[in-house]
Amino acid sequence: MEREKKYIPPGLAGTYMRRIAESDPFVREIQDEPSALRLYMDTCTKCGVCAQECPVYYGQPDKRMHPVERSRQVIRLYKKYTTFWGRFWNAIFPKPDFENNDAELFAERMYECLTCRRCAAFCPVGIDHSVISRVGRSLVDLMGLTPPSLAQGTHNSFETGNLEGASVEAFLDAIQFIEEELKEETGRDIAIPLDREGAEIFFLPPSGDVLVYAENLMGMAKIFHAIGADWTMSSRAYDGSNFGFTTGNNFSMKYENKHYIDACEKLGCKLMVMGECGHAYRVMKFMASEGQWWGTLPFEITSGFEYTAQLIRTGKLKLDPGKNPDVVTYHDACQFAAGCGIVEEPREILKATCADYREMPDGGYTQWCCGGGGGLSALRSVRAFRMEISGKKKAEQMRETDAKIVSTSCLQCRTQLKEIARHHKMPLQITGVHELVNNAIVLE
Amino acid sequence: MNGFEFFVLYRLPYLAVPFYLIMLSVRIWVWMRFYNPALKLLPRARGSVYGVWKRQYRPTIHIFPGSRSQRTEWKRAIKGFVFFTGLYKRDKVLWMGSWSLHLGLLLVIVAHARVILPLNLDLICLRIALIGSGLMTVSGTYLLLRRIIIQRVREITDFRDYLAEFILLSFSLTAFLVMLDGGVSSEALRHYVSGLLMNTVEVIEVPDMFVWHMLAAQLLLIVIPFSHLLHLGGIFFSREFLGTSDTFAGEFGSGLKDRRN
Numbered sequence: 001m002e003r004e005k006k007y008i009p010p011g012l013a014g015t016y017m018r019r020i021a022e023s024d025p026f027v028r029e030i031q032d033e034p035s036a037l038r039l040y041m042d043t044c045t046k047c048g049v050c051a052q053e054c055p056v057y058y059g060q061p062d063k064r065m066h067p068v069e070r071s072r073q074v075i076r077l078y079k080k081y082t083t084f085w086g087r088f089w090n091a092i093f094p095k096p097d098f099e100n101n102d103a104e105l106f107a108e109r110m111y112e113c114l115t116c117r118r119c120a121a122f123c124p125v126g127i128d129h130s131v132i133s134r135v136g137r138s139l140v141d142l143m144g145l146t147p148p149s150l151a152q153g154t155h156n157s158f159e160t161g162n163l164e165g166a167s168v169e170a171f172l173d174a175i176q177f178i179e180e181e182l183k184e185e186t187g188r189d190i191a192i193p194l195d196r197e198g199a200e201i202f203f204l205p206p207s208g209d210v211l212v213y214a215e216n217l218m219g220m221a222k223i224f225h226a227i228g229a230d231w232t233m234s235s236r237a238y239d240g241s242n243f244g245f246t247t248g249n250n251f252s253m254k255y256e257n258k259h260y261i262d263a264c265e266k267l268g269c270k271l272m273v274m275g276e277c278g279h280a281y282r283v284m285k286f287m288a289s290e291g292q293w294w295g296t297l298p299f300e301i302t303s304g305f306e307y308t309a310q311l312i313r314t315g316k317l318k319l320d321p322g323k324n325p326d327v328v329t330y331h332d333a334c335q336f337a338a339g340c341g342i343v344e345e346p347r348e349i350l351k352a353t354c355a356d357y358r359e360m361p362d363g364g365y366t367q368w369c370c371g372g373g374g375g376l377s378a379l380r381s382v383r384a385f386r387m388e389i390s391g392k393k394k395a396e397q398m399r400e401t402d403a404k405i406v407s408t409s410c411l412q413c414r415t416q417l418k419e420i421a422r423h424h425k426m427p428l429q430i431t432g433v434h435e436l437v438n439n440a441i442v443l444e
Numbered sequence: 445m446n447g448f449e450f451f452v453l454y455r456l457p458y459l460a461v462p463f464y465l466i467m468l469s470v471r472i473w474v475w476m477r478f479y480n481p482a483l484k485l486l487p488r489a490r491g492s493v494y495g496v497w498k499r500q501y502r503p504t505i506h507i508f509p510g511s512r513s514q515r516t517e518w519k520r521a522i523k524g525f526v527f528f529t530g531l532y533k534r535d536k537v538l539w540m541g542s543w544s545l546h547l548g549l550l551l552v553i554v555a556h557a558r559v560i561l562p563l564n565l566d567l568i569c570l571r572i573a574l575i576g577s578g579l580m581t582v583s584g585t586y587l588l589l590r591r592i593i594i595q596r597v598r599e600i601t602d603f604r605d606y607l608a609e610f611i612l613l614s615f616s617l618t619a620f621l622v623m624l625d626g627g628v629s630s631e632a633l634r635h636y637v638s639g640l641l642m643n644t645v646e647v648i649e650v651p652d653m654f655v656w657h658m659l660a661a662q663l664l665l666i667v668i669p670f671s672h673l674l675h676l677g678g679i680f681f682s683r684e685f686l687g688t689s690d691t692f693a694g695e696f697g698s699g700l701k702d703r704r705n
Contacts, residue, residue, distance in 0.1 A: 039475055039685070043678030046605055047542075048597035049535060063599040072600075120507050121691045124531045124542070125675045126682040131505055286506060341508030365509050366696045 037135055040127045041075045044068060050119035050129060055369045056112055059389030067119050070109055071132040073099070077139070107145040110136035114376060114390055115246070116334040116369035133374070137248030146247050147379050153243040154252045161259055162207040162239035171210065171235060178214050182221060186443055190225045192217070195267065196232035202264040202299070203233050204240035205275030208411045209432070216276055219438030223308060226443055227316050231273075237263035241411070242280040246375030256280075257288045264299055271300045273307050276432050278335025278410040285340060303336070304434060305409065309345035312352050318442040321355045326429075328354040328436065329403035331394070331417060332367035333410030341365075346409050346433050353440035360406075361397050368393045370408070372416025386416060387423040395424045405429045407436055445647070452659045453636070454645055460662035467669035475681055506687030509696065517689055524692030525679075533694035541590065545583035551576025552619065558630045559637055566630050574623040580616035588613060608671035611663050618657035625651035 050067040051057040057065045077097060079086035098106040113133035120128035140146055146154075156165035166174075175192050182190040193199065201224070209216040224231045237260040244252025257280075264272050274281045285301050288294060311317045330350055336342040343364050350357050362368055371391025376382055387395075398406060398420065406421075406428050408414050414430055421428040445453075523529050528546075532539040555573035558565045588609045591597050622628065632648040639646035668674060683692055690696070 039678055039681050042471060042475075043672075043675040043682055045672045045675045046591075046597065046600050047538065048594060048600065049531070049538070051596040051600075052535070057596070061596065066596065066600055068600040117507055120686060121696070122530070122534055124528065125679045126686050126692065128505055128507070128686065338507050341510060343508075364696065 037074070037078060037132055040071070040129075040132060041078065043125050044071075044127055045125060047124060050123055050127070053118045053122040055114060055116065055118065055371060055393045056390050058368075059371075059392035064109070065112060065389070067113070067129040070113055070136075071129050073106055073109060074132050074136040074139070078135075103143055104145060106136070107140040107143070107147075110140050110248075111147060111374070111376065111379070111382065112385070112390075113374060114334070114369045114371065115374035117338045118334075118366065118369065121338060121366050130374070134248045137246070138250070139248075141247050141249045146249075147375075147381060149378050149380065150243055150247050150375050153378065154247060154249065154256075157239070157243065157252070157256050157259070161237055163241055163243060164207055164211060164239075166207065166211060168235055171238060174210050174214070175233075178210075178218060178221070181214065182218055185218075186222070188225070188443065190221050192221050193232045194235050197266075198268050199230050199232035200270055201229055201231035202267060202269035202272045203231055203275070204238070204260055204264075204272060204280075205233075205304075206241040206277035206280065206411045207239035208241070209275050210238060213411070213414065213432060213435070215435035215438050216432040217434075219432075219434030219436075219441070220273075220275070220304060222438060222441045222443060223311065223317065223434075226318070226441060227311060232267060232269065234260070234263040234267065240274050240280045240284075241277045242283045243375060243378075245279045245283050253283060254288075254293060257283050258294060261288070261294055261297065265297075269299055271302065274301065274303050276304065276409050276411055276414075276434065278333040278339060278412075281342075282335045282339040303340070303342055303345075305336070305342050305345040305349065308434070308437060309348045312348060317352075318444065319352050319437070319440045320442050321353055321440060323440040324354040324405070324436050325356070326354075326404035327356045327358055327402060328405045328407055329358050329360045329398075329401040330363065330433075331360060331370060331406055331408040331413055332363055332365075333408060333413045334367065334369050334373050336409045337365050337367055342409070346407075349433055349437060350407060353436045354405075358401055358403060360401050360403075368397060370394045370413040370416040371420065372412055375412070377412040377416040377419075383419070387420060391416060391420045395420050395426075398426060398428060399424075403428070405431055405436075407431045407433050409433055445645075449655050450645070452655050452662070454640065456659070456662050457640055460665045464665035464668065471669055471674065475678070505685055507691060508688065509690045510688040520693035520695055521683070521689035524683075524689055524694070530692050530694040538590070541583045541586040544579050545587065548576045548579030548581075548583065548616065552580065552616075559633045564630065566627075569630075570623060570627040573619065573627065577616050577619035577623060581613065581620050584609065584613040584616050604671055608667050608673050611660060611667055612673065615657070615660040615664050618653055618660050621653045622651050622657050625653060627651075628654060 046068060048068075051061070054065070054067050057067065059065070063069050080090050080095070080097070081087070097103070110133055113130060115130035115133055117128055117130050120126060120130070137146070152165075153163040156163050159165065160167065162171075172194075175194065179190065179192055182188070203220060203224070205217050205220070223229075240260060242253060242256045244250070244254070244256050260272075261284075272284075274284060281303050285303075289297055289301055308317070312319070328350060330346055332343060332346075336346075347357075360367075369390070370377070371386050371389075371394050376386055376390065379386075394417070398417070404427075406417055408417060408430065409432070411432075414432060417428075417430045420426075421430060528539055528543045531542060551572050555569045555576060558569040588606075591601050591605065591609065628648075628650050632650060635646040636648050636650075664673075668676075683689060
């Protein structure tokens with residue numbers, strides 16, 4: 001597996017770095033990670049503010065769940081293998097890599113971080129523990145200890161281009177089914193164009209919005225139909241999600257991203273509109289595009305929220321809030337809010353499509369994670385952890401709102417919130433944002 | 445002057461000060477070796493340093509909200525740095541302890557400036573130093589007690605953290621006691637510093653506690669590069685990684701708040 005080349009300085013320092021980097025892929029994995037790790041381990045004041053703000057520590061306030069303690073598991077490895085003093089002391093007093101020499105425990109702990117970045121927002125010195133957890137996860141991945149469902153998802157992405165591993169036939173069936181649903185509901189022929197070369201817009205929802213929660217895709221299809229947009233989807237790259245981001249495997253992250261960039265370029269579209277997946281959008285917009293992983297891209301990138309909100313602002317969509325009469329609240333997905341700054345747009349959409357919209361406590365950039373962030377909502381094995389510990393705060397907030405509908409912007413949050421509602425016996429409906437647009441849009 | 449006093453006043457500084465400078469430079473070099481956002485401040489930087497910087501991996505871990513303009517960014521950065529507003533909005537008690545400790549440190553540094561100024565500012569400087577060291581002692585005691593009492597802080601604290609805070613507290617307490625004992629005159633201090641620079645032993649009139657204060661100060665210099673006290677420099681780098689000063693200033697989407705129902 002080819003990895004990103006890191007700059008190694010010339011001279012003695014470079015010789016030293018090269019020697020340890022080439023000797024062991026485990027060491028190289030730590031070294032190749034963002035330099036923020038090194039900075040963070042030097043500047044943490046250990047004031048405990050991060051723990052105060054961490055949803056996991058809130059759910060179970062003990063040492064194991066402390067963000068600093070989790071990061072320390074990774075930092076001790078970094079020190080042991082890459083710093084002079086770490087190597088020196090290890091030569092004299094050798095220590096095991098992991099506490100109790102238990103790599104599986106280490107893996108478990110790395111997946112107890114939701115990577116929601118609430119710690120970074122509140123930390124007085126700006127330390128982002130999600131970056132360190134991701135370094136830890138990359139080591140877990142290297143040891144082959146990534147949780148099976150995430151590993152399967154990334155494997156599926158390599159094999160089929162989508163996390164579910166669905167075949168092209170299954171996708172085409174799903175699209176046909178959605179078109180029939182649209183026809184039945186509206187009495188109109190609302191097509192979902194596929195592989196149309198030269199279309200203006202390339203729409204890329206997460207595959208879950210095609211195969212499981214079709215209402216979001218139906219909402220977008222109605223929007224495109226209402227404004228007469230020239231749009232298309234790809235039958236080969238229809239999964240705008242990214243598990244490589246959550247597993248810490250940079251190669252997977254970049255491959256999954258490249259897959260749909262290629263599709264958009266091949267179809268010659270001018271604008272990529274991404275659906276309701278925070279991880280994929282953050283990787284696409286703020287890493288691949290801004291970081292120029294694949295050079296300058298020949299198309300613009302926007303999220304479905306920005307796209308729809310702009311149409312509402314300019315009066316191009318006719319919406320009937322009466323179609324969503326119940327009390328609606330909104331859960332900010334961490335990757336969309338703190339990760340991409342998309343906070344106001346979903347609210348604009350919800351206020352235009354719902355009769356009674358109310359804010360969830362602490363909503364916005366400093367929202368509390370649903371408890372299933374960082375890929376956890378895909379893990380059945382940690383369900384008890386998600387329901388009782390990481391999702392505890394969100395369950396309390398959902399109770400506080402008196403809402404009947406909780407709308408959210410990310411597929412992973414949606415899965416987690418559904419499970420929380422069921423587990424804590426709350427009679428709530430969990431929806432996507434464009435699902436409510438799907439209800440409220442008036443087609444003329 | 446006994447052997448201990450001679451060692452602390454006239455020999456240890458030759459070890460402690462260079463050690464501090466070298467270790468701090470190593471730390472800064474390590475941070476710069478990876479990714480150095482500070483180089484962005486040099487618009488015309490060219491040559492090898494700029495070349496190295498250009499080829500480095502750029503972290504893309506920006507956090508939102510981000511300031512809308514450069515002016516707002518600077519305004520919020522200064523506000524966050526000077527008043528610790530981000531911390532104030534989240535934990536007022538911790539803010540009180542932390543901000544007053546740093547304010548005390550600033551006052552102590554200002555008071556020491558009289559050594560290089562060709563004016564007789566003893567009276568005012570001694571008062572500033574008394575207030576500064578008193579503030580540092582009180583807030584340092586609070587921070588140490590907080591570390592011991594509050595669970596989420598205690599469980600991540602190790603021996604080195606306690607040691608660093610103990611030395612910091614000793615430094616401020618001895619300074620406070622020196623001030624209570626009448627302080628040290630500018631003239632005596634100038635003699636002492638010039639003696640150090642010329643490597644000659646100058647006999648000076650100082651309170652006994654001054655020796656302990658100098659010992660604590662030099663131990664502090666040795667400990668800083670290896671302890672959590674190093675956040676002094678790193679804070680600017682880590683904020684740059686996040687790409688926003690809004691969180692630093694506690695300005696979490698103020699625009700959003702206005703638009704809420």
